[in-house]
Amino acid sequence: MNSKLGWLLALLLIAPITNVMAQAEAPYREFDPMEDYLPHVKGDLRLSGSYKHWKDPKNLDWRMAGNPDENWKLNWKFMDPPFNASVHGGHFALDRGETIFKELNVKGRFAACLGARKGNLKGLRAAYPMYRPELKQVAGLEEMIERCAAKAGRVLQNGSYDNSAVSLYIANQSVGMPIKINVTSAGPLQAAYERGRKLFHTRAGRFNLACSSCHTYQIGLHLRGTVVTSPYGDVAHYPVYRTRYQLQSLHLRFAECNLDTRTQPLLPGSRPYTDIEVFLTGLTNGYPVSVPSERD
Amino acid sequence: MRTGNKFFGLTTFIVGSLLAMAASGSDLPADFAANPAAVNMTQQPKVVVNSGLLEWQPFSRDLTLWPSLSYDDKRPTPKPRLVKLEEPLNGDPARGRELAMARDKGYCIVCHELPGEVWAGTVGALLLKFKQHNYPNELVFQQIFDSRAFNPISVMPPYGTFGILNEQEIRDLVAYLQSLE
Numbered sequence A: 001m002n003s004k005l006g007w008l009l010a011l012l013l014i015a016p017i018t019n020v021m022a023q024a025e026a027p028y029r030e031f032d033p034m035e036d037y038l039p040h041v042k043g044d045l046r047l048s049g050s051y052k053h054w055k056d057p058k059n060l061d062w063r064m065a066g067n068p069d070e071n072w073k074l075n076w077k078f079m080d081p082p083f084n085a086s087v088h089g090g091h092f093a094l095d096r097g098e099t100i101f102k103e104l105n106v107k108g109r110f111a112a113c114l115g116a117r118k119g120n121l122k123g124l125r126a127a128y129p130m131y132r133p134e135l136k137q138v139a140g141l142e143e144m145i146e147r148c149a150a151k152a153g154r155v156l157q158n159g160s161y162d163n164s165a166v167s168l169y170i171a172n173q174s175v176g177m178p179i180k181i182n183v184t185s186a187g188p189l190q191a192a193y194e195r196g197r198k199l200f201h202t203r204a205g206r207f208n209l210a211c212s213s214c215h216t217y218q219i220g221l222h223l224r225g226t227v228v229t230s231p232y233g234d235v236a237h238y239p240v241y242r243t244r245y246q247l248q249s250l251h252l253r254f255a256e257c258n259l260d261t262r263t264q265p266l267l268p269g270s271r272p273y274t275d276i277e278v279f280l281t282g283l284t285n286g287y288p289v290s291v292p293s294e295r296d
Numbered sequence B: 001m002r003t004g005n006k007f008f009g010l011t012t013f014i015v016g017s018l019l020a021m022a023a024s025g026s027d028l029p030a031d032f033a034a035n036p037a038a039v040n041m042t043q044q045p046k047v048v049v050n051s052g053l054l055e056w057q058p059f060s061r062d063l064t065l066w067p068s069l070s071y072d073d074k075r076p077t078p079k080p081r082l083v084k085l086e087e088p089l090n091g092d093p094a095r096g097r098e099l100a101m102a103r104d105k106g107y108c109i110v111c112h113e114l115p116g117e118v119w120a121g122t123v124g125a126l127l128l129k130f131k132q133h134n135y136p137n138e139l140v141f142q143q144i145f146d147s148r149a150f151n152p153i154s155v156m157p158p159y160g161t162f163g164i165l166n167e168q169e170i171r172d173l174v175a176y177l178q179s180l181e
Helices: A003-021 A041-047 A089-104 A108-114 A141-151 A161-172 A188-200 A211-215 A250-260 A271-282 B015-021 B093-101 B137-145 B167-178
Strands: A128-134 A137-139 A238-242 A246-248 B042-046 B054-058
Touching: A041 B093, A089 A161, A089 A238, A089 A246, A089 B015, A108 A141, A128 A188, A137 A141, A137 A188, A137 A271, A141 A161, A161 A246, A188 A271, A246 A250, A246 B167, A250 A271, B093 B167, B137 B167
Parallel strands: none
Antiparallel strands: A128 A137, A238 A246, B042 B054
16 A cells, blocks of 8 residues: 555645636546547447457357356347347336337327338337437437327327337347447537546445446456446447346346445436537447347 | 635535525526426426326425536536544544445445445555554545545546535545544
């Protein structure tokens, strides 16, 4: 611990500088060191190197899934189709989603409201989150489902089973298509990506942890029984069927990680969660939509 | 190392500053998953099969006290604190061990290996045979109270500054670690 005395001195010297930098309206916050992510699933090769194990079925080594020390390198992809062919709760949700979608889309207005060209849902999931001019903001697919269903007089709250079921049905029309959102050209989506990246590195909650404290800096390490995986490629399998929690949207997974790390969770569809979604979707660019999937 | 007012006396404990940080129900950020009327304001989602409504249930503890990721949350994160330990330590190692295992107290085993724990975490340093290091109590106390004093980007929670453990509890933990041969 002797080298820590050096840290201590450094801290005393740095403290006044950070004070000046903290602006009046921005409260004092701490951040993990910023990582230079690549907005494409290949970026994982630099971060954790696990991508080579899960990028395609041919290379998926099933023996790794049964080994707690190797499991994380598969990024749980052995639970996604086509690797996981079992019938699970996600398939029932898919049927439910189809029924609701068809009820809402009798005149084709629901699909149009979601941004489908000529009623064609193919590729729609791979292009979300997107900037919605009518809202003057970036929105995730589940937020749009809630808004568009409301126009048709139906309540589909963001995060509810039925909302996620419709989202899953829409995602299912893009199975195998690579996620593709542009977060590098200047514009609202890129701004949201940058805000999301910053949030991902922002310390919060009772334990003063950031998402990146685990998902960037502790990949492959044990937190009691669980092992942290790479943040690349996760978004492609949402909404996901959780054997313990039923159907879970991506924002509800954020809330779960917030609660697990004793940080006040936010509402699904909130601006910060949408920004983190844009960030993580950027990191999933190039990976195929993989639903209906399962996680324990 | 002791440069006068850089240290906070432990008598002026942090409970006051934490309470000042707590938002009252009316000025909670609008995007908090919280019920201002509840004792524990924090709510957790419950997905109900075949329903368009998302249900919320009270969470086991109130997390509205600490800074969140909401853009409307203007409360500052408590800054790193240097503390001065008054000897004698007067810690109870047995109580310290309990605190190290308890989920809503130290829960040190989530990151550290400690004797007698099979599913320990591997994020933090090994704490087995801790006594061999011969660290002064004061350093160990500071590491638990607020590890940011040694490492600004430490992932170890600032137990003292954030009010997770009180002074006596940290003394008990120091005594426990110093007893590990």
